[in-house]
Amino acid sequence: MRKLAVTLALATTALSTPALARDDSWYVGVEGGAMLVEDISFDIGAAKDAGTVDHRAGWDVGGTIGYDFGGFRLEAEVGYRQAFVNGYRSTVTTPFVNSNNLIQNAPAGNYDYAGGKTSALSFMVNAMLDFGEDDGIQGFVGGGAGVARVSSEIGLNTRRDFLDDSDTVFAWQAIAGVRAPLSDSVDISLKYRFFNADNFNLVDVTGRNYEGRLRTHSIMGGLTFNFGGPEPEPEPVPAPTPAPAWTPPPEPAPQPTPTVVCTPGPYIVFFDWDKSDITPEAAGILDNAISNYQSCGNASVMLAGHADRSGAASYNVGLSQRRADSVKAYLSSRGIPNGVIGTEAFGESQPRVATADGVRELQNRRVEVTYGPGSGN
Structure with a gap:
């Protein structure tokens, strides 16, 4: 049995899928798996190792709630494990209930047909150490201590169990395993657990005392749900790229003749x-x-500032004036004297494209720039 337990522990560490707890956060977990029970040897009265109980493979389930401090976790655990009896042997007599419902004693010997079950409800506090990167694969080892309520029901026939009792004793356990993230908040785990509850005392139907020790080996899969944790560092916001400085247009090349032609426009610019x-x-x-x-x-x-017919006429006069003022500021900043620039707001009264009232038309949202006497009319 012990060689099998060591083999299972090594297999768990080598073949499991690793996982990772989240630093600085609470978590809860559920787990379950298969369990092997070492043969339980009972001291019966003054006779040492007088009774031995064999078990089939059983099962082990549990739940945890804990806090991850980053590399170290502390958790509370409740667990329940159970396995059915596969046989009983004793060097002293064993009581049983006969067909007349009377208690008799069977002689010492092997009883392969014996039945029943052994179970333990435990409440533990575990300390775990994590190894590996927080954002990837991680292994863990640890242990725990607490109390366990160990129960045994064993009988040589179905009329009545000769042993049907329970006891609460100190328990401890050792744990090793691996964990891996399924998502930002859910981890999957596979672990090996050795569980030990010493010196539990039971009383059979004749009043004899049975003292034994429960040792189990479990391979368990689990899911862990993580909550909270520190907020991620905000992504740095790049500084805005400054707009390139305006470069005035190059001076026109000298004309080969003294004749200068003025192009009065209009130059039409449109607005959103x-x-x-x-x-x-x-x-x-x-x-x-x-x-x-x-x-x-x-x-x-x-x-000359203009607007389309999508707004009130009075509002459009003001809007067309603002457009003319924007163009004036642009021209003044680029070398045309402010004193030679005049503005006039026509609102929606002189559309470039005729539309019904309320219609948005890009070509009517404009400013017309003209040079020379009479310009802008």
Whole structure:
């Protein structure tokens, strides 16, 4: 039995899927698996190792709640394990109930037909050490201590068990295993557990005392649900790229003849709906208008602001004035004297494209730039 237990422990460590608890967070877990029980030897009265109980393979289940401190975990555990009796042998007499419902004593010997079960309900506190990266595979080892309620029901026939009693004793356990994350909050685990409860005392139907020790070996799979934990570090926000400085257009090349041609426009720039901002497309048109202004001497500049018919007429007059003012500020910042620039707001009264009232039309949201006398009308 002990060689088998060692083999199972090594197999658990070598073949299991690892896992990882979450640092600085609470967790709860559930687990279950197969269990082997070492033969229980009972001291019966003054006779040492007088009775031995064999068991079939059993099962082991449990639940935990704990806190992960980062590399070290502390948890409370409740567990229950059970295995059925496969045989009983004794060097002293064993009581049984006969067909007349009377208690008799069977002689010492082997009773392969004996039946019953052994179980233990435990309450433990475990300390666990984790090994491995927090964001990947992780192994763990640890142990725990607490109390266990050990129960035995053993009989030579089905009329009545000669031993049907329980006792609460100190218990301890050793644990090793591996864990792996299934998601950000769920881990899967596979572990080996050795459980030991010493010196539990039971009384049979004749009043004789049985003192024994329960030792089990379990291989268990489990799921752990993690809660909370520190907030992840925020991603650094890159600094905005500064807009390139405006470079004035190059001076026009000298003309081979003294004749200078002034192009009075109009230069038309368009605006987004309900906006007076200069768009990149509008800036390109205005830069061209500024270049042509150099050939017009000190001509006056007229800016005529317009709006489409999607708003109230009074509001559109103000909006068209704001658009004209935006164009004036752009021209002034790029070398055209502020004193030669005039503005006028027409609102929705002079549409470039006729529309019904309330219709948004890009070509009507505009400012027209013209040079020279009478410009802007």
